[in-house]
Amino acid sequence: MIVNASNVVEKSADILVIGGGSAGIAAAVAAARSGAHVVLLEKNTYAGGNATAAYVGTICGLYYRNKAREARFVMGGFTKDFALQVQHASNSQPFQFGQGLHFLPYKRSAFMEVADKQLRQNKVNVFYNADVKAIKMDSQSIHSVLALVENKPVNFTTKKVIDTSGNALTAQLGAGMLVEEKNYQAAAQVFGMCGVKTVDNSILNLSIIRTIQKGMATGDFPTEYKRLSAIPGTYENGFLFFKLGIPLQVENTSASKSSLEIFSKEAIQFLERYLQNHCDLFANAQVHMIAPEVGIRTGPRNEGKEVLLKKDVLDAKKRDAGIARGAWPIEFWAPGENPRMEYFEEDDYYDIPAYCLVSATVENLFFAGRHISAEEDAIASARVIGTCLATGFAAGKMAAGKLENQPEKETIRKIREEIANI
Ligand SMILES: Cc1cc2nc3c(=O)[nH]c(=O)nc-3n(C[C@H](O)[C@H](O)[C@H](O)COP(=O)(O)OP(=O)(O)OC[C@H]3O[C@@H](n4cnc5c(N)ncnc54)[C@H](O)[C@@H]3O)c2cc1C
Structure with missing residues (x-):
């Protein structure tokens, strides 16, 4: 500099x-x-x-x-x-x-x-x-x-x-x-949806897993988005936080960080629509918050x-x-x-x-x-x-x-x- x-x-x-x-x-x-x-x-x-x-x-x-x-x-x-x-x-x-x-x-x-x-x-x-x-x-x-x-x-x-x-x-x-x-542990993006139908935590996670599995079986759901899960303990008043594990290799370079950001923003757009259309609990849900940064673990x-x-x-x-x-x-x-x-x-x-x-x-x-x-x-x-x-x-x-x-x-x-x- x-x-x-x-x-x-x-x-x-x-x-x-x-x-x-x-x-x-x-x-x-x-x-x-x-x-x-x-x-x-x-x-x-x-x-x-x-x-x-x-x-x-x-x-x-x-x-x-x-x-x-x-x-x-x-x-x-x-x-x-x-x-x-x-x-x-x-x-x-x-x-x-x-x-x-x-x-x-x-x-x-x-x-x-x-x-x-x-x-x-x-x-x-x-x-x-x-x-x-x-x-x-x-x-x-x-x-x-x-x-x-x-x-x-x-x-x-x-x-x-x-x-x-x-x-x-x-x-x-x-x-x-x-x-x-050479490579670091997987990065993940956190985002939240509101308007999620009230059910207990374990049912929420099970519904998400089933929806993803069904989508993968029919070929509608890209396998690269399969590491989506509800964050335990965060469901409150129809609001739920998700964590999306990103399957890309993580390197200590700005190019790697940019790829992670681009991947996660595209994924969230897809996941919002997919859950609305394929899982009853999310029929009226919307993305309400996206964490400003992809989470880099190590x-x-x-x-x-x-x-x-x-x-x-x-x-x-x-x-x-x-x-x-x-x-x-x-x-x-x-x-x-x-x-x-x-x-x-x-x-x-x-x-x-x-x-x-x-x-x-x-x-x-x-x-x-x-x-x-x-x-x-x-x-x-x-x-x-x-x-x-x-x-x-x-x-x-x-x-x-x-x-x-x-x-x-x-x-x-x-x-x-x-x-x-x-
Ligand atoms: C996806 C994911 C999920 C996780 N889940 C959990 C969990 O559920 N529970 C848990 O306890 N932990 C979890 N962790 C781990 C935990 O969040 C982090 O390891 C921890 O927050 C790291 O704290 P830190 O202070 O060491 O570093 P950071 O939180 O990374 O803080 C470093 C700070 O330095 C600043 N900084 C960097 N470069 C510069 C610079 N050039 N000039 C000035 N400032 C700079 C950054 O902006 C940042 O604010 C998770 C991590 C990830 C990525």
């Missing part, structure tokens, strides 16, 4: 957070609560990332997996508080699905409201419409970050950086090591001092340096296929070690959320919103601890205490 130096506005921060998704919100709040001057840069005009832009609709990773009727939190502290506030603002309740999986359905507007309230109350300096474009390094540290804020160049000098961009942006821009896969990751392994997840491994807890099984979505689920024991969790959030090579770089240092199978568990909130909060605390020259062990001990405080 070519920028005329005389046009660049200079600003500074103690801690700069890149990306205002679940992890970024939590990281910014944690660092600000420790007294740091925190700047959060978000390229959209609202907070939430996938939780709002792709409207995934349910928060997973908050509760233990078990058959009990009541959902039981696996972590306390910020993650629990944030979830309870979103629950209250959404007027929803935890929902139980097969295999003892509990999750929280939420309203998109409620998620945004709680995020903005948290950022405001904790005096985080938020810049929306701020697209990070470049990073300047000083020996082994990031010295400053250049962003286009409402299309004007602003250079933020900073002491620490927390990358919560969802796609390891810092590493893509040359700070630290980038871990790339992308490149930063390389940390440690890597979270698939084995750590399945063994529910506990660690002295564990600073967040993973409670969701491995849910791996290959394009065009059913998800592959792999579970650890009920009523258990695995620890995410602090060093999965600390750059292997850049001294002042931390990361959190869906691009922590983890194997692709492990991130298929740790990418859920509940866990992203927790890794975000931990990264914020660690960055603030370093700022105060607090010994790392002491910072980790305090974070462990907070998450255990259920």
Whole structure:
């Protein structure tokens, strides 16, 4: 990017957070609560990332997996508080699905409201419409970050950086090591229909499956749209959310992202008409809302001092340096296929070690959320919103601890205490 130096506005921060998704919100709040001057840069005009832009609709990773009727939190502290506030603002309740999986359905507007309230109350300096474009390094540290804020160049000098961009942006821009896969997990588009005839959730899903199967048998329904499902727990007053799994390969390129957007918009037009004409429950239903972005599940990751392994997840491994807890099984979505689920024991969790959030090579770089240092199978568990909130909060605390020259062990001990405080 070519920028005329005389046009660049200079600003500074103690801690700069890149990306205002679940992890970024939590990281910014944690660092600000420790007294740091925190700047959060978000390229959209609202907070939430996938939780709002792709409207995934349910928060997973908050509760233990078990058959009990009541959902039981696996972590306390910020993650629990944030979830309870979103629950209250959404007027929803935890929902139980097969295999003892509990999750929280939420309203998109409620998620945004709680995020903005948290950022405001904790005096985080938020810049929306701020697209990070470049990073300047000083020996082994990031010295400053250049962003286009409402299309004007602003250079933020900073002491620490927390990358919560969802796609390891810092590493893509040359700070630290980038871990790339050839193809990533399947993307999906969320949309909602209103005017759906009232029936219970299981009947709704069964009707959709039957309609699709019948259509495929007669050749009326394209097989590429067959990964359509109702999102459990979201049916309310005739309104229902759907998730359409996209069968295309996902790569880390803008061409791949454009193909996903085009595919999903064409598919929704077809599906609205098809359901209206072929399924009684949808005869008077209409598409009422389309999530602004296709949901990208995984992308490149930063390389940390440690890597979270698939084995750590399945063994529910506990660690002295564990600073967040993973409670969701491995849910791996290959394009065009059913998800592959792999579970650890009920009523258990695995620890995410602090060093999965600390750059292997850049001294002042931390990361959190869906691009922590983890194997692709492990991130298929740790990418859920509940866990992203927790890794975000931990990264914020660690960055603030370093700022105060607090010994790392002491910072980790305090974070462990907070998450255990259920
Ligand atoms: C289809 C789908 C369904 C899912 N279902 C569920 C579910 O039911 N429950 C659940 O808990 N999880 C679900 N997930 C996973 C979950 O939604 C995400 O993994 C999680 O929200 C990621 O949070 P994050 O903060 O790490 O990243 P993101 O939410 O991706 O946030 C990253 C933020 O960084 C910003 N950003 C990126 N680049 C820049 C830049 N250059 N400058 C400034 N800002 C930038 C983005 O705009 C974004 O706001 C689903 C994901 C998908 C895709």
